[in-house]
Amino acid sequence: MSTVIPHWLDKQADLSPDETAVEWKDGTTVTFSQLAENSREKARKLAAADVTKGDHVAVLSGNSIEMIETIHACSYLGAVAVLLNMRLTAFERKQQMEDAEVTLLVAEAEEEALTEIKQLTFEKLNQLKASPHMQLLEEIELSDVFTMMYTSGTSGFPKAVQHTYENHWWSATSSSLNFGKHNDDKWLIPLPLFHVSGLSTMLKGIIYGMPIYLLEKFDVEDVHDAIMNKEVTIASVVTVMLQRLVSYLGESSYPESFRCMLLGGGPAPESLLQQTKAKQIPVFQSYGMTETASQIVTLSPRDALRKVGSAGKPLFPAQLKIRGQQANEVGEILVKGPMVTPGYYNRPEANEKSFLNGWLATGDVGYLDEEGFLYVVDRRSDLIISGGENIYPSEIENILLQIEGIREAGVTGLTDKEWGEIPVAFVVTDKMITKEEILSFLKDKLARYKHPKEIHYMDQLPRNAANKLVRQALKNYR
Amino acid sequence: MSTVIPHWLDKQADLSPDETAVEWKDGTTVTFSQLAENSREKARKLAAADVTKGDHVAVLSGNSIEMIETIHACSYLGAVAVLLNMRLTAFERKQQMEDAEVTLLVAEAEEEALTEIKQLTFEKLNQLKASPHMQLLEEIELSDVFTMMYTSGTSGFPKAVQHTYENHWWSATSSSLNFGKHNDDKWLIPLPLFHVSGLSTMLKGIIYGMPIYLLEKFDVEDVHDAIMNKEVTIASVVTVMLQRLVSYLGESSYPESFRCMLLGGGPAPESLLQQTKAKQIPVFQSYGMTETASQIVTLSPRDALRKVGSAGKPLFPAQLKIRGQQANEVGEILVKGPMVTPGYYNRPEANEKSFLNGWLATGDVGYLDEEGFLYVVDRRSDLIISGGENIYPSEIENILLQIEGIREAGVTGLTDKEWGEIPVAFVVTDKMITKEEILSFLKDKLARYKHPKEIHYMDQLPRNAANKLVRQALKNYR
Numbered sequence: 001m002s003t004v005i006p007h008w009l010d011k012q013a014d015l016s017p018d019e020t021a022v023e024w025k026d027g028t029t030v031t032f033s034q035l036a037e038n039s040r041e042k043a044r045k046l047a048a049a050d051v052t053k054g055d056h057v058a059v060l061s062g063n064s065i066e067m068i069e070t071i072h073a074c075s076y077l078g079a080v081a082v083l084l085n086m087r088l089t090a091f092e093r094k095q096q097m098e099d100a101e102v103t104l105l106v107a108e109a110e111e112e113a114l115t116e117i118k119q120l121t122f123e124k125l126n127q128l129k130a131s132p133h134m135q136l137l138e139e140i141e142l143s144d145v146f147t148m149m150y151t152s153g154t155s156g157f158p159k160a161v162q163h164t165y166e167n168h169w170w171s172a173t174s175s176s177l178n179f180g181k182h183n184d185d186k187w188l189i190p191l192p193l194f195h196v197s198g199l200s201t202m203l204k205g206i207i208y209g210m211p212i213y214l215l216e217k218f219d220v221e222d223v224h225d226a227i228m229n230k231e232v233t234i235a236s237v238v239t240v241m242l243q244r245l246v247s248y249l250g251e252s253s254y255p256e257s258f259r260c261m262l263l264g265g266g267p268a269p270e271s272l273l274q275q276t277k278a279k280q281i282p283v284f285q286s287y288g289m290t291e292t293a294s295q296i297v298t299l300s301p302r303d304a305l306r307k308v309g310s311a312g313k314p315l316f317p318a319q320l321k322i323r324g325q326q327a328n329e330v331g332e333i334l335v336k337g338p339m340v341t342p343g344y345y346n347r348p349e350a351n352e353k354s355f356l357n358g359w360l361a362t363g364d365v366g367y368l369d370e371e372g373f374l375y376v377v378d379r380r381s382d383l384i385i386s387g388g389e390n391i392y393p394s395e396i397e398n399i400l401l402q403i404e405g406i407r408e409a410g411v412t413g414l415t416d417k418e419w420g421e422i423p424v425a426f427v428v429t430d431k432m433i434t435k436e437e438i439l440s441f442l443k444d445k446l447a448r449y450k451h452p453k454e455i456h457y458m459d460q461l462p463r464n465a466a467n468k469l470v471r472q473a474l475k476n477y478r
Numbered sequence: 479m480s481t482v483i484p485h486w487l488d489k490q491a492d493l494s495p496d497e498t499a500v501e502w503k504d505g506t507t508v509t510f511s512q513l514a515e516n517s518r519e520k521a522r523k524l525a526a527a528d529v530t531k532g533d534h535v536a537v538l539s540g541n542s543i544e545m546i547e548t549i550h551a552c553s554y555l556g557a558v559a560v561l562l563n564m565r566l567t568a569f570e571r572k573q574q575m576e577d578a579e580v581t582l583l584v585a586e587a588e589e590e591a592l593t594e595i596k597q598l599t600f601e602k603l604n605q606l607k608a609s610p611h612m613q614l615l616e617e618i619e620l621s622d623v624f625t626m627m628y629t630s631g632t633s634g635f636p637k638a639v640q641h642t643y644e645n646h647w648w649s650a651t652s653s654s655l656n657f658g659k660h661n662d663d664k665w666l667i668p669l670p671l672f673h674v675s676g677l678s679t680m681l682k683g684i685i686y687g688m689p690i691y692l693l694e695k696f697d698v699e700d701v702h703d704a705i706m707n708k709e710v711t712i713a714s715v716v717t718v719m720l721q722r723l724v725s726y727l728g729e730s731s732y733p734e735s736f737r738c739m740l741l742g743g744g745p746a747p748e749s750l751l752q753q754t755k756a757k758q759i760p761v762f763q764s765y766g767m768t769e770t771a772s773q774i775v776t777l778s779p780r781d782a783l784r785k786v787g788s789a790g791k792p793l794f795p796a797q798l799k800i801r802g803q804q805a806n807e808v809g810e811i812l813v814k815g816p817m818v819t820p821g822y823y824n825r826p827e828a829n830e831k832s833f834l835n836g837w838l839a840t841g842d843v844g845y846l847d848e849e850g851f852l853y854v855v856d857r858r859s860d861l862i863i864s865g866g867e868n869i870y871p872s873e874i875e876n877i878l879l880q881i882e883g884i885r886e887a888g889v890t891g892l893t894d895k896e897w898g899e900i901p902v903a904f905v906v907t908d909k910m911i912t913k914e915e916i917l918s919f920l921k922d923k924l925a926r927y928k929h930p931k932e933i934h935y936m937d938q939l940p941r942n943a944a945n946k947l948v949r950q951a952l953k954n955y956r
Contacts, residue, residue: 003481003644003816004836005795014850015791139797166481173651177686181659207794208655313493316685317483319617338481358482372492 002143002166009036009072010138012209020211022065023186023230025222030065032209035072038065042073044130049120051104053078056148058097058117060084060107063193063216066122068202070106071193075146075165076136082160083149083194087389088447090114092158096150100160100345142166148345149196151290151390158395160345161290163196170338171200171293172207174315178298179234179260179284186211188226188235190218191388197236197264200294220244227258234258238265238388239272239420242283246275253279260284264295265388265420270308277305287311287376291360293339296320297374310373311366315339322368323361330367330377334359382471384413384421391423391450393471403441405431410461411452412474425452426461426474454478480621480644487514487550488616490687498689500543501664501708503700508543510687516543517550522608524551527598529582531556534626536575536595538562538585541671541694544600546680548584549671553624553643554614560638561627561672565867566925568592570636574628578638578823620644626823627674629768629868636873638823639768641674648816649678649771650685652793656776657712657738657762664689666704666713668696669866675714675742678772698722705736712736716743716866717750718898720761724753731757738762742773743866743898748786755783765789765854769838771817774798775852788851789844793817800846801839808845808855812837860949862891862899869901869928871949881919883909888939889930890952903930904939904952932956 005011012021013036022030030038051057057079061067074081082100084093090112097105097117105111105119113119120128146168148160187205189212191198205212213232215222218241226232235258237245242263261276261283268285276283283304286295297320299312314320318337325331336359343351354361365378384391393411400409408428413421427438435455442451462473483489490499491514498507508516529535535557539545552559560578562571568590575583575595583589583597591597598606624646626638665683667690669676683690691710693700696719704710713736715723720741739754739761746763754761761782764773775798777790792798796815803809814837821829832839843856862869871889878887886906891899905916913933920929940951 003648004814005816006797008794011794015794173655176654176659177651180661181654183658209794316486316489316493316687319484336482338483 002141004139004141005169007076007138007140008206009039009075012036012206016209019209021205022068023211023213025213025215025226025230029211032206035065035069039069039072040076040136041130042069042125043076043136044132044134045125045128046070046073046077046079046104046106047131047134048128049104049118049125051077051079055079055104056082056100056102058082058084058093058100058102058105058107059194060086060093060105060111061122061194062086062108063189063198063214064108064122066108067193070122070125071147071199075140077134078137078144080145080162081147083147083199085150085194085447086192087449089444091444092447096158096160099158100148140165142169145342147199149194149199149290157398159347159350161196161341162343162345163293164342167293167339167341168200168203169207170317172204174317174337174339175204175295176208177316179262181208181210182233182259184231184257185233186213186231188213188215188223188232190215190223190241191236191238192217195388196288196290196294197388201236220248224248227254228252232258234260234262236262236264239263239268240265240387240418242268242276243272246272246279246281249279249281254281258282262286262295262298264288265385273304273308277301285311287374289362291341291362292318292335292337293341296335296337296339299373303373307369307373310369310375312374313372314374320368320374321359322366325367327370328367330365333362333364333366333374333376335362336360382412384411384423386413386416386421386423386449387419389449393423396423396425396446396450396452399442399445400425400427400438402445403433403438405429405433406438408458408461410469410471410474412471414454414475414478416453422453423450424454424456424474424478426456426458426477428458428460480619482617482619483647485554485616485618486684487517487553490514490684494687497687499683500546501689501691503691503693503704503708507689510684513543513547513550517547518554518614519608520547520551520603521554521614522610522612523603523606524548524555524557524582524584525609525612526606527582527596527603529555529557533557533582534560534578534580536560536562536571536578536580536583536585537672538564538571538583538589539600539672540564540586541667541676541692542586542600544586545671548600548603549625549677553618555612556615556622558623558640559625561625561677563628563672563925564670565927567922569922570925574636574638577636578626618643620647623820625677627672627677627768635876637825637828639674639819640821640823641771642820645771645817645819646678646681647685648795650682652795652815652817653682653773654686655794657740659686659688660711660737662709662735663711664691664709666691666693666701666710668693668701668719669714669716670695673866674766674768674772679714698726702726705732706730710736712738712740714740714742716898717741717746718743718865718896720746720754721750724750724757724759727757727759732759736760740764740773740776742766743863751782751786755779763789765852767840769819769832769840770796770813770815771819774813774815774817777851781851785847785851788847788853790852791850792852797837798846798852799837800844803845805848806845808843811840811842811844811852811854813840814838860890862889862901864891864894864899864901864927865897867927871901874901874903874924874928874930877920877923878903878905878916880923881911881916883907883911884916886936886939888947888949888952890949892932892953892956894931900931901928902932902934902952902956904934904936904955906936906938 017033094114287297288295322331366376495511572592763777765775766773801810844854
């Protein structure tokens with residue numbers, strides 16, 4: 001039997017009933033007892049919609065209190081919340097829901113009805129009559145799966161990362177061992193809750209008894225205002241956000257109580273680090289992925305300039321090694337720890353490939369220096385990170401190849417000042433196809449942020465001796 | 479398979495090599511990397527003394543760096559450290575070592591040779607040649623047993639409480655969720671490491687990367703000096719210590735950086751709480767026992783006077799209920815959580831009696847008010863707590879009855895201004911036996927602090943209809 005703890009939202013509602021759980025920029029707040037009560041009520045309504053233990057419930061929403069309540073409502077029933085990305089097309093989401101064997105979709109608005117899967121808007125869910133006698137779970141079995149979210153991975157076919165309660169618990173406590181935990185902490189989330197960084201921070205709020213300051217989306221003025229005037233002490237951002245914040249900050253500086261800017265999404269450029277140092281912004285760089293339930297490696301500000309380009313050291317309960325390599329030798333990054341997913345849903349082959357004696361093979365390439373600091377050399381499988389969103393070239397290539405007349409397709413990421421990277425496509429065609437025709441084909445099949453920002457026509461694509469596409473070489477053909 | 483994490487001392491030595499792990503009042507310090515290196519060296523020496531995985535190694539020492547190293551040395555070999563109480567007699571310790579199936583005793587000084595168990599002083603251990611090729615454990619399997627320590631329990635026969643790594647881990651992280659975790663924390667330990675409060679705090683130091691300020695024993699001047707001048711931010715004390723500290727403090731006050739006085743060993747008298755409030759000492763009352771790997775219930779200062787006499791609420795991952803009772807009804811206290819021992823060593827009957835579907839029946843009696851605050855009404859089975867040490871009447875009675883001519887014996891605790899409680903004996907004799915004769919008989923068999931401070935001669939002892947001794951009634955016969 002795995003470890004059992006009381007349901008964490010009930011528990012926090014008992015310990016800190018009147019403390020703020022969620023704060024919005026308009027000043028409205030929700031307390032832990034309100035959040036628990038509303039989530040329990042939603043659980044009884046989900047039960048009325050036939051949701052039972054083990055069911056998979058898709059949740060499709062921007063950052064909202066309804067979304068947070070729905071996620072917890074699932075937990076009170078022992079159901080799994082499958083978090084869908086708002087930026088995907090309805091077609092992409094349909095694929096994910098079918099793959100995840102979802103039986104109900106709960107969404108902030110009507111979803112285009114591409115599937116037979118039952119759906120309820122938050123509004124319709126709220127109109128249901130709750131099952132009054134439904135026995136809600138009072139304990140959490142840590143080994144149970146709580147949430148799932150999709151990552152495309154190397155194959156280009158999205159697969160669901162399962163997160164157990166244990167993964168989220170250890171992610172939260174590891175983070176507090178690293179950053180400390182102060183009674184006056186307030187953590188700003190400008191990132192979507194359907195991504196792991198947003199979700200994990202929201203759950204930290206519950207586990208720590210800490211308010212989260214939740215934005216519907218990133219807006220440089222809002223984030224600046226929250227740090228300057230709303231007593232936010234920690235914020236999670238990606239590089240592009242930090243750049244905008246730094247230039248918006250100008251000659252001012254953040255209050256001393258602002259103690260941690262947690263930076264994800266690839267190593268920061270040295271010039272940016274120099275700027276943040278000059279402005280005394282406490283930037284903690286990090287490395288993580290959906291599979292590790294948020295950051296698993298972090299670099300503290302004291303080492304930021306001594307170790308430029310490094311992601312830091314693995315968190316206290318985590319381990320990291322470079323496959324078969326010694327210090328300073330480049331190889332695949334392997335990670336291990338109780339925050340690492342138990343595996344992809346229904347993907348025995350991918351799991352067999354990715355998990356080696358308890359170690360997750362990330363597909364990323366890097367090295368450790370003599371002091372054990374990690375340097376990520378190449379993101380896995382040509383992963384493109386654009387404004388914090390992961391884009392897998394193979395996924396775009398697969399769709400491009402569905403277009404009649406496109407014989408070969410290759411996608412790679414190009415450095416972009418604003419977004420970090422942008423996807424660019426290279427195609428070999430059998431007949432004349434315009435860029436407009438290509439983009440029009442992609443429209444319903446691929447989220448906007450995945451659309452190639454440039455399309456280049458080629459006679460052939462660079463391939464190695466085994467006839468395998470060399471994506472890195474594409475950059476030279478622009 | 480249970481959860482696996484890297485060996486926590488190695489990990490902290492990697493993350494914070496040059497930070498202070500242990501500080502002494504003379505100013506000497508030991509860093510995490512020194513502590514790890516010395517502990518690993520000791521592990522290799524223990525291996526040379528034939529200690530292997532699963533062995534039980536008794537450790538007998540006052541608070542010292544050698545003791546801390548020896549405990550960790552056991553963990554590197556997968557051996558279990560059995561912590562012996564220095565205040566017991568050699569005879570009592572012999573019984574414990576035999577019961578715990580100890581194969582080696584490591585002690586600060588030569589122990590009286592009452593057993594055949596091999597023994598080494600720290601000095602002799604250090605003289606051994608280390609096994610250079612011994613493969614030390616690099617990971618911790620959380621479900622493994624790490625330490626054992628004795629508690630007498632209701633039967634009067636001491637039994638060993640097993641602590642897994644998981645118990646210690648959750649105790650440490652629960653405590654940080656409750657008290658917070660600051661980078662400048664330094665935790666003072668004036669209590670012996672062979673008790674759970676001292677041991678658990680020492681392990682918090684390793685897990686948090688926090689220095690502990692370690693005293694060899696409680697001394698009011700030393701503790702005062704540490705809080706006033708040595709940047710201690712948290713201290714663990716029992717009521718008798720707090721009383722002395724408060725009167726020593728006089729009209730002064732502690733620095734603002736001192737943020738937590740963790741008080742164990744029974745509810746504090748209201749007068750003391752009023753004094754500490756007036757002096758702005760942040761007292762956190764608590765309830766816990768060896769079986770819960772330190773405090774499992776705490777009361778924050780903000781509730782201290784509103785809830786006088788309460789021990790507070792269970793820590794975040796812990797649960798508590800009163801057996802079969804509603805709010806405000808008195809009954810046996812049951813607790814549950816990942817910090818609760820998996821059971822007593824080699825005591826199937828005691829385990830069957832004490833564990834009910836994952837809940838530990840504490841034997842203590844109390845109630846919960848409408849807000850869920852715990853009030854302990856009676857410590858288990860007439861437990862006497864004297865200066866922070868637990869004394870079980872039945873254990874003393876069993877020894878008294880071994881004296882020829884003593885027909886009946888009853889022991890109870892009397893309130894004492896200095897020690898909280900003291901044990902007092904009532905005997906029915908067949909012949910003339912002097913108090914000196916009785917005390918002389920106890921000398922080698924019972925630790926000094928367990929010796930009755932008064933002995934009363936009676937014609938008969940108070941018994942109920944079932945002829946069972948009514949210990950509470952003894953108090954009236956003084």
